[in-house]
Amino acid sequence: TQLLEQSPQFLSIQEGENLTVYCNSSSVFSSLQWYRQEPGEGPVLLVTVVTGGEVKKLKRLTFQFGDARKDSSLHITAAQPGDTGLYLCAGGLGDYKLSFGAGTTVTVRA
Amino acid sequence: DAGVTQSPTHLIKTRGQQVTLRCSPKSGHDTVSWYQQALGQGPQFIFQYYEEEERQRGNFPDRFSGHQFPNYSSELNVNALLLGDSALYLCASSFGTGTTEAFFGQGTRLTVV
Numbered sequence: 325t326q327l328l329e330q331s332p333q334f335l336s337i338q339e340g341e342n343l344t345v346y347c348n349s350s351s352v353f354s355s356l357q358w359y360r361q362e363p364g365e366g367p368v369l370l371v372t373v374v375t376g377g378e379v380k381k382l383k384r385l386t387f388q389f390g391d392a393r394k395d396s397s398l399h400i401t402a403a404q405p406g407d408t409g410l411y412l413c414a415g416g417l418g419d420y421k422l423s424f425g426a427g428t429t430v431t432v433r434a
Numbered sequence: 435d436a437g438v439t440q441s442p443t444h445l446i447k448t449r450g451q452q453v454t455l456r457c458s459p460k461s462g463h464d465t466v467s468w469y470q471q472a473l474g475q476g477p478q479f480i481f482q483y484y485e486e487e488e489r490q491r492g493n494f495p496d497r498f499s500g501h502q503f504p505n506y507s508s509e510l511n512v513n514a515l516l517l518g519d520s521a522l523y524l525c526a527s528s529f530g531t532g533t534t535e536a537f538f539g540q541g542t543r544l545t546v547v
Contacts, residue, residue, distance in 0.1 A: 328476075357536070365522050366538035367477070411478070412476055420490040421467065422526075422536060423475030 327351060328413055330425035337403055338433050345398045345428045347413035348388045352368070352393050361410040370398075403432045438463060438539035440529050445544045447515050455510040455542045459527030465489075466508040467536065468500060468525040477524055483508050500516075520546045 331346045347356070355374045359367035371380050373389035373396065381385045384407075386399040400407055409430050414422040438458045438474050439458045445528055447453050459466050469477035483502035502508045506527075515543035526536040 359538075364522075364541075364543065366440075366541045369535065369537060372535055414476075420465075420482045420484075421479040421492060422469075422471075422477075423479070426474075426476045 327414065327423040328415055328425035330411075330413060330428050332428060333387050333426070334429045334431075336396075336431040339404060340402055342405055342434055343400050343430065345413075345430070346395070347397070348395045349415065350394065351415070351417060352392075355416045356389055356396050357414045357422070358387055358394070358396070358398055359412040359414065361412060366385035367412055384399075405432045406434050408432050438525055438537050440523075440525050440539035440542050443540065444543045444545075445448060446547060449515055449517060449546055451515050452511065452513045453515060454542060455512075455523050455525075455544070456507065457510070457525030457539060458507045458529075459525075460537050463527035463529050463532065463537070464504055464506050465528045466506065467526045467528070468508070469526065469538075470494070471522040471524055471541070473521075478509070515546045517546050518543060524532045 328347055328349045355408050357372045361367040371387045376391045376393045378389045384401045388397050395419045408431050410427045412424055412427045414424045438460050441456045467482040468480040469475040471503045478495050481491040482489045486502045497513045522541045524541045525539045528536045
């Protein structure tokens with residue numbers, strides 16, 4: 325059983341459309357990260373959020389940490405083919421490891 | 435500034451054999467964590483090394499062991515390989531606490547036949 329549940333599992337959209345990926349848990353996290361991973365490569369860190377209610381923007385990507393620090397969302401505006409990849413959320417519970425969700429595979433069609 | 439580097443990138447081993455994977459952390463980082471990522475799943479925590487000691491371990495059998503050297507580089511050893519050990523093995527480096535701002539290498543793809 326995954327500590328972090330991501331939805332949807334797969335997402336296929338047309339270039340220019342918007343998308344949102346969700347990451348939910350019943351646990352409270354001290355921090356939460358979002359990563360993007362391409363096939364055969366390691367995850368690349370996109371953002372870290374640590375404060376409940378925090379919103380961070382990275383160009384066309386907007387990340388939000390829930391007020392209770394149990395959930396997060398990633399919103400992409402005007403998606404481009406270069407946004408294609410596996411999006412992973414990962415949380416820290418105050419110990420030393422990161423607990424990952426199973427990921428959302430995003431495909432942006434040109 | 436080199437990021438996290440892992441070697442080898444790909445490896446094929448036979449059931450029952452032993453394997454050693456290597457990781458050099460990002461410059462300035464002192465903590466190394468290892469993760470196993472099976473196909474279609476998120477990475478699973480194996481263990482973390484800090485100051486040459488295993489600081490925390492995930493739910494993996496004793497066949498999985500590791501080491502951290504004085505220069506902070508690390509090795510992951512897996513004995514008595516099983517077919518189910520086939521996966522992408524990821525090394526992540528960080529500074530200090532190890533749970534935030536973790537940077538990953540490109541991984542080692544291990545195939546057990």
